[in-house]
Amino acid sequence: MLDVVAPAGEPLFFTWRGRSYRVYSVLSRWCESGGWWQRASTENSPENSTTSESGINDGARTSWRVEAAPEGALAVYDLERDESSGLWRITHHG
Template sequence: MSRLYGDPIEVWTRDGDPIQFVWRDRLYLVRRVLDHWVVAREWWKTGESDPGERRFWRVEAGPGREVGSYELRFDTAGGDWLLLRGWD
């Protein structure tokens, strides 16, 4: 079962991939990247000449022995990270 969140998170990366993140005051270690994709933002909707892109990762991560799947998003225009979705 998946849940939508859209919560801001703090992320540490290595070679561009997330290796750990803080969500709701807990540190999650990324155990494995399951998928990664990039979506260009539509300049005609934002009115910006360079609206950037959104980079997504689906990862297995957890704050200890617990492991779940999470979808993370990085917005290159604003430099913001979000935890979009989680699976039990």
């Protein structure tokens, strides 16, 4: 499980695999849409009415490439936030 502390939207700390990591620097940030045009007809039905703050659920995700470490050597992690659900995940580390 990944738990991210991001009070202003940008990650400051995260806990992953039982260890707490401090974010020392954000190397880059990017957004990806989720191909809303492929799902538009099925998502317009009442049972699929989940939306983001903008009112549109396009499956958008925002990612941050950060340098972080629990203690010791820094490593690079890609943290991704699903804009609709607000859930975070690590998509790359190393």
